[in-house]
Amino acid sequence: MMTQDVAAERTRTEPPASVSRKRVVIVGNPNVGKSVLFNRLTGVYVTVSNYPGTTVEVSRGRMKAGDYDCDIVDTPGMYSMLPLTEEERVARHILLEQRPDVVLHVIDAKMLDRMLPLTLQLVEAGLPVVLVVNMMDEARRLGVKLDSQALEQALGVTVVPLVATTGEGVKQLRQAIATSNSGPPRGLRVPSGSIAWPLQAAESTLAATLSHDYPLAKPAVADLLLQGDAETIETVKNKEPRQAWQSIETLLSDCRNQTTEPPEYHLAVRRRKHVEALLDGAAETETKVRKSFGTWLSKVMMQPLTGIPILLVVLYVGLYKFVGEFGSGTAVDFLEGTVFEGYINPFMIRLVDGIVPWEPIRELLAGEYGVLTLGLRYAIAIILPIVTFFFLVFSIIEDSGYLPRLAMLIDRSFKKLGLSGRAVIPLVLGFGCDTMATMVTRTLPTIRERLISTLLLALAVPCSAQLGVILALVAGKPAVFGIWAAVVTAVFFAVGFLAARLLPGTPPVFYMEIPPLRMPRPVNVLVKTYTRLGWYLKEVIPLFLLASLLIWVGQVTGLFDLALRALSVPVGMIGLPSEAAEIFLFGFFRRDYGAAGLYDLNKEGLLTNAQLAVSCVALTLFLPCIAQFLINVKERGAKTGIAVSAFVLVFSFVVAWLLNGLLQATGVLS
Amino acid sequence: MKLSEQSEELLESLYVARVEQGTDPDMSLLKDMRAIDELVASGCVDKGNRAELTRKGIEEGKMCVRRHRLAERLLVDVLNVGPETVHAEGCRFEHVLHSGIEDKICVLLGHPRTCPHGRSIPPGTCCERSENHIDSIVRPLSGMRAGDEGVVAYLHTHDADILRKIMGMNVLPGSRIRLDQRAPTFVFSMGHSQFAVDTAIAENIFVRMG
Numbered sequence: 109m110m111t112q113d114v115a116a117e118r119t120r121t122e123p124p125a126s127v128s129r130k131r132v133v134i135v136g137n138p139n140v141g142k143s144v145l146f147n148r149l150t151g152v153y154v155t156v157s158n159y160p161g162t163t164v165e166v167s168r169g170r171m172k173a174g175d176y177d178c179d180i181v182d183t184p185g186m187y188s189m190l191p192l193t194e195e196e197r198v199a200r201h202i203l204l205e206q207r208p209d210v211v212l213h214v215i216d217a218k219m220l221d222r223m224l225p226l227t228l229q230l231v232e233a234g235l236p237v238v239l240v241v242n243m244m245d246e247a248r249r250l251g252v253k254l255d256s257q258a259l260e261q262a263l264g265v266t267v268v269p270l271v272a273t274t275g276e277g278v279k280q281l282r283q284a285i286a287t288s289n290s291g292p293p294r295g296l297r298v299p300s301g302s303i304a305w306p307l308q309a310a311e312s313t314l315a316a317t318l319s320h321d322y323p324l325a326k327p328a329v330a331d332l333l334l335q336g337d338a339e340t341i342e343t344v345k346n347k348e349p350r351q352a353w354q355s356i357e358t359l360l361s362d363c364r365n366q367t368t369e370p371p372e373y374h375l376a377v378r379r380r381k382h383v384e385a386l387l388d389g390a391a392e393t394e395t396k397v398r399k400s401f402g403t404w405l406s407k408v409m410m411q412p413l414t415g416i417p418i419l420l421v422v423l424y425v426g427l428y429k430f431v432g433e434f435g436s437g438t439a440v441d442f443l444e445g446t447v448f449e450g451y452i453n454p455f456m457i458r459l460v461d462g463i464v465p466w467e468p469i470r471e472l473l474a475g476e477y478g479v480l481t482l483g484l485r486y487a488i489a490i491i492l493p494i495v496t497f498f499f500l501v502f503s504i505i506e507d508s509g510y511l512p513r514l515a516m517l518i519d520r521s522f523k524k525l526g527l528s529g530r531a532v533i534p535l536v537l538g539f540g541c542d543t544m545a546t547m548v549t550r551t552l553p554t555i556r557e558r559l560i561s562t563l564l565l566a567l568a569v570p571c572s573a574q575l576g577v578i579l580a581l582v583a584g585k586p587a588v589f590g591i592w593a594a595v596v597t598a599v600f601f602a603v604g605f606l607a608a609r610l611l612p613g614t615p616p617v618f619y620m621e622i623p624p625l626r627m628p629r630p631v632n633v634l635v636k637t638y639t640r641l642g643w644y645l646k647e648v649i650p651l652f653l654l655a656s657l658l659i660w661v662g663q664v665t666g667l668f669d670l671a672l673r674a675l676s677v678p679v680g681m682i683g684l685p686s687e688a689a690e691i692f693l694f695g696f697f698r699r700d701y702g703a704a705g706l707y708d709l710n711k712e713g714l715l716t717n718a719q720l721a722v723s724c725v726a727l728t729l730f731l732p733c734i735a736q737f738l739i740n741v742k743e744r745g746a747k748t749g750i751a752v753s754a755f756v757l758v759f760s761f762v763v764a765w766l767l768n769g770l771l772q773a774t775g776v777l778s
Numbered sequence: 779m780k781l782s783e784q785s786e787e788l789l790e791s792l793y794v795a796r797v798e799q800g801t802d803p804d805m806s807l808l809k810d811m812r813a814i815d816e817l818v819a820s821g822c823v824d825k826g827n828r829a830e831l832t833r834k835g836i837e838e839g840k841m842c843v844r845r846h847r848l849a850e851r852l853l854v855d856v857l858n859v860g861p862e863t864v865h866a867e868g869c870r871f872e873h874v875l876h877s878g879i880e881d882k883i884c885v886l887l888g889h890p891r892t893c894p895h896g897r898s899i900p901p902g903t904c905c906e907r908s909e910n911h912i913d914s915i916v917r918p919l920s921g922m923r924a925g926d927e928g929v930v931a932y933l934h935t936h937d938a939d940i941l942r943k944i945m946g947m948n949v950l951p952g953s954r955i956r957l958d959q960r961a962p963t964f965v966f967s968m969g970h971s972q973f974a975v976d977t978a979i980a981e982n983i984f985v986r987m988g
Binding site for chain 2: 219221373410518529
């Protein structure tokens with residue numbers, strides 16, 4: 109998993125490259141075509157991995173530029189040198205740690221005025237920038253005119269106009285990479301007088317006070333200090349002598365007190381004026397607005413009246429039809445029924461019986477709960493296909509740009525749960541794998557939002573494996589499905605609503621860029637699905653095998669029977685047959701494992717409809733799987749993680765008990 | 779009651795010192811005996827040599843400050859006066875803003891909460907009634923209608939966290955902005971970019987219409 113230390117990344121940073129090698133880093137806003145350009149430059153030799161210690165994906169590859177072999181890194185989107193999100197922090201970290209020979213700043217030619225402020229910051233920081241103006245074709249169609257030579261003059265860096273999707277200009281870009289020297293750019297004059305005076309003075313005093321070397325030029329370090337960037341403040345504090353730091357600290361607090369708007373505001377306004385001046389001679393950006401199918405569809409998706417029906421269609425087709433019916437129905441039936449029960453399990457049993465003379469070891473490997481016959485079968489035949497189909501659907505939805513539209517649509521309702529629309533991304537991902545989704549809650553801006561979404565994920569968001577099995581169980585029983593869905597939805601909103609009332613802290617703020625809708629590119633979708641699946645398998649297979657092993661130990665020692673007998677009391681209280689106790693015990697090792705057990709139980713015809721509804725609800729709400737329990741503790745700390753899990757355990761039984769009582773009393777489903 | 783310009787200036791300074799900053803006023807202010815006598819006569823300042831404000835004086839002072847800061851806002855946002863001259867001009871301008879004119883300007887400007895220097899503008903009765911922004915020239919994004927366009931005039935900058943988020947979207951004074959949609963969240967476009975924001979952010983972006 110992604111627990112590697114950040115230090116590992118540092119040691120991987122090699123000394124400055126020899127003559128024939130160059131290190132290239134791609135940076136830029138989200139949605140400017142960085143990864144398309146990356147794929148075009150690198151070809152096939154690409155590795156996608158999560159940045160150490162984070163959930164942020166970083167692609168690395170190799171490319172040729174003239175006589176040079178280049179290592180090239182594609183960073184996550186960043187808006188400015190002052191990071192607000194985890195993605196931006198990772199991107200900046202790579203820029204600082206890799207000491208690149210070339211920094212390709214990719215911008216969208218249609219939004220020059222919005223993107224050039226970052227170019228200014230990169231140039232000010234003394235980084236070896238090559239400015240890549242992408243999407244020239246779209247910009248030309250809209251009437252944008254760009255004089256790249258004038259822009260080159262004004263910025264002091266090479267400017268390459270290009271179209272990453274068609275390859276136009278890529279040859280020139282390779283040449284620019286080959287000929288660029290790794291030194292800082294030819295200097296850039298910032299227009300003076302456009303900034304409040306105490307800041308102007310502070311800027312130069314700060315730059316002069318800094319005595320150490322930093323990966324960024326000193327004026328850029330000074331600006332980051334003025335903007336109150338915590339990481340830079342920490343670095344400077346550690347590097348500079350005590351006395352120098354004290355004078356820096358006084359200067360910074362004076363600055364904050366002397367102007368009414370914070371320094372970052374003045375610096376942003378200055379950069380904006382600078383960009384206006386730059387573009388004045390170099391580009392014509394007055395453009396016409398184009399009406400296309402994409403903009404129409406986007407509008408329809410964001411209006412509640414049309415957007416909610418679209419959402420329901422996406423859920424029905426994507427989740428229910430494709431993941432539920434096809435993934436957990438057709439694909440599972442084939443793998444489980446035909447492949448495993450028909451060929452692999454009989455083969456394993458014969459093999460093990462032939463080689464192993466001792467009965468307990470036979471049981472361990474190929475018995476009723478055997479590592480091979482049960483653990484491997486659950487992991488490969490039941491869980492794997494469902495998760496694969498889910499990640500495929502999620503990657504398509506993600507790449508199309510639908511998620512931000514969903515987030516804005518749902519923001520107002522989520523505010524009642526103490527969450528912002530942004531939380532929709534981890535929560536939807538939770539329908540794939542709650543463990544992974546809990547890690548992704550890290551991208552939410554406040555601790556309060558992270559805690560509420562962790563709780564909701566643990567309690568009321570069934571993962572794709574559970575969902576798949578539950579949908580298969582209730583297939584053809586709409587009443588059971590309805591009751592299950594209603595109870596779980598009610599619990600989701602009730603618990604969120606209460607959490608928002610009870611937890612201290614301020615309500616969240618929502619803002620999000622809405623990128624244009626795009627046709628997902630099959631290659632990108634497959635790479636993403638593959639990466640996520642690889643992570644999931646690495647995580648899940650050992651746990652399934654471990655679970656089988658523990659159950660075997662429990663059986664051999666008699667502990668398993670004891671635990672089952674203990675569990676059969678609460679299980680009996682919620683009106684289920686004692687066989688169901690096994691499911692809850694399995695459920696602790698992996699929640700989806702428990703769901704798969706329920707599937708077996710139902711196949712044997714041991715459950716009435718009412719019992720089926722109660723057990724589906726209990727299992728959906730029940731204690732998180734062991735992996736999620738561990739991630740809760742890791743992400744939220746031991747106290748909170750254990751508290752969340754304990755709450756979920758008790759709460760799920762209480763809800764199941766109430767539901768059982770209600771069903772018995774009213775006679776619904778009987 | 780109509781105070782002279784000098785008395786209004788003095789009352790304003792006393793209010794800023796005593797109420798906003800909680801300090802004693804600069805003693806040099808108190809040399810203008812005519813103005814002090816006028817304030818004492820009108821019941822705004824206690825007799826005695828410490829020049830304490832009476833309850834009435836606090837109310838009147840608050841309104842003086844309000845007129846001054848509204849005048850500055852008007853000069854900067856609508857008449858495009860540079861920040862160097864705005865304070866002096868504001869001082870002259872404020873004295874004509876009586877008999878309800880200040881409330882009309884407040885409505886026109888979309889009930890601004892701070893002056894161009896970032897100090898807060900005491901709310902008037904029009905703000906409490908929250909008279910709507912239909913005819914105002916400068917409106918918060920949250921007060922615009924879908925389809926309205928304009929140029930960002932200023933950002934309400936008191937919450938540094940919200941300000942950072944607004945700047946993160948590159949929304950700055952001078953940005954041309956169009957409101958596309960109001961519900962369920964505010965959706966606006968700038969050039970070819972589009973953003974969704976909630977009320978907490980939309981009410982801090984002030985746009986000069988047109």
